[in-house]
């Protein structure tokens with residue numbers, strides 16, 4: 759198998775991972791990179807990856823930024839987040 763064929767195959771694996779990642783609410787470009795660097799494994803990873811849209815979320819007490827429930831640090835203000843008393847509904851519930 760030549761180098762070009764491998765690049766083409768790797769790209770299509772990357773594309774499949776990117777599309778699956780995008781559907782699940784994650785980054786298209788991140789999964790394109792993972793799927794291209796790790797053909798097959800990246801695609802499998804995207805399939806097994808959690809559904810971002812179905813994740814519970816909560817609001818940062820410091821700045822009001824909405825973050826995922828499992829995040830331990832606010833991405834905007836850097837505040838350490840305790841386990842919340844109440845969770846916000848996932849994005850898909852709206």
Ligand SMILES: [Zn+2]
Nearest residue numbers: 818821832835
């Ligand atoms: Zn914050």
